[in-house]
Amino acid sequence: MEFRSITENVYYFQGSVNIGYVKFSDTEGMLIDAGLEEQAMKKVLKTLKSKELPITHLFITHAHADHYGGAEYLQRQQKVFTMAPKFEAAILQEPMLEPLYLFHGVNPIQEWRNKFLEGKPVKVDVILEEAGEVRVGESRFQTVDLPGHSYHQFGVIVEDILFAADAYFGVDILHKHGIPYIVDAKQTMESLEKIKKLPCSGAVPGHGSYEKNYLPTIGGNLQVHDQIENLLYSLLDKEEDGISIEQLVTRACTEKEITIRNVPSFMLFRTAVTAYLTKLIQEGRVEILVRNNQLVVASSSE
Ligand SMILES: [Zn+2]
CATH class of the missing domain: 3.60.15.10 (Ribonuclease Z/Hydroxyacylglutathione hydrolase-like)
Known part of the structure; x- marks a missing residue:
């Protein structure tokens, strides 16, 4: 340190x-x-x-x-x-x-x-x-x-x-995580937009380095969130009958070449994936429902 x-x-x-x-x-x-x-x-x-x-x-x-x-x-x-x-x-x-x-x-x-x-x-x-x-x-x-x-x-x-x-995370850390931990994708993106407008002369993230010009890093973070949101949507769009949140976590992590090593780690990814889903649900692009006693997420497009 x-x-x-x-x-x-x-x-x-x-x-x-x-x-x-x-x-x-x-x-x-x-x-x-x-x-x-x-x-x-x-x-x-x-x-x-x-x-x-x-x-x-x-x-x-x-x-x-x-x-x-x-x-x-x-x-x-x-x-x-x-x-x-x-x-x-x-x-x-x-x-x-x-x-x-x-x-x-x-x-x-x-x-x-x-x-x-x-x-x-x-x-x-x-x-x-x-x-x-x-x-x-x-x-x-x-x-x-x-x-x-x-x-x-x-x-x-x-x-x-x-x-x-x-x-936000330093760029290296962002890519190391693959899917960063969030609890609300909409708020995460709004907070990043808010940071862009702050009149600060430098910024320190919780994980990463101090930067005077932190705007490119903020842009990189926004890009990653957009990519993950799009990835999740495209994975769901392929499944006509929808899939479970757990299956979606597995597919998204495989796509991002992430190896989940333990149960708590799976739960962290599950929360992050669900946090993108709630944004998509609020936008009417995805729905969550119970079918045959199963919790299913599916694309809303018919
Ligand atoms: Zn934290």
Whole structure:
């Protein structure tokens, strides 16, 4: 994990999951997200200490374990004023909700409750209902509503630098995933369009690198979402009688040369595929129905 400076007061730890850092004053500083686990947070604290950079605040962009898993350790070490957007805060406080929703509400068995799907509970001091300005002592920063990858994900803008959370991915990561995790395709695309219009001088994604000119990366993300949407539609269009969502997941992953390695991973792809389907259903291009006691998705075109 490398500690990189962006502006005089804005930094980030670049790793498989990025962690932002903002120095507000000699006595106040904020982390943006907390990494996957204790180990990552230990490195963060060691680096900040060696550079005499304060940490008093923590902002969690969204409740995915790779972004908040290190928070519990941080909160055990010291007092840290923790903020999170409304719906995400509910999951941070009750992290079993993630395996619970991925597995359709069934009480998850132990192997589904791994550290990638469920971190330790996080105490949240302030629940942010809406995006806007947040004050920290004499300083302030902006939050921006970027739903789609997660229900109520917020980005952070400070000194014109956007911390975009997982609203977009670095190009390499995007192609590595094949089908990025989303919960709402329409919102995902709208959030990307929103980012394009933000007057920022640089952006850091949750996974990837800081870029001054991030617009081509945003364009690349939009392109990938369009391609996946089109792929799913064309796969369904070929099947006159429709197919099950699971079959569609399998076909889409095979088409994208993705090898699904375990059950939780299948469920993540299932959620992402369904998130594109709900967009197509809302547009009247696809329908979901029950036929012969089977859940079937089919193209609406007759
Ligand atoms: Zn995420």
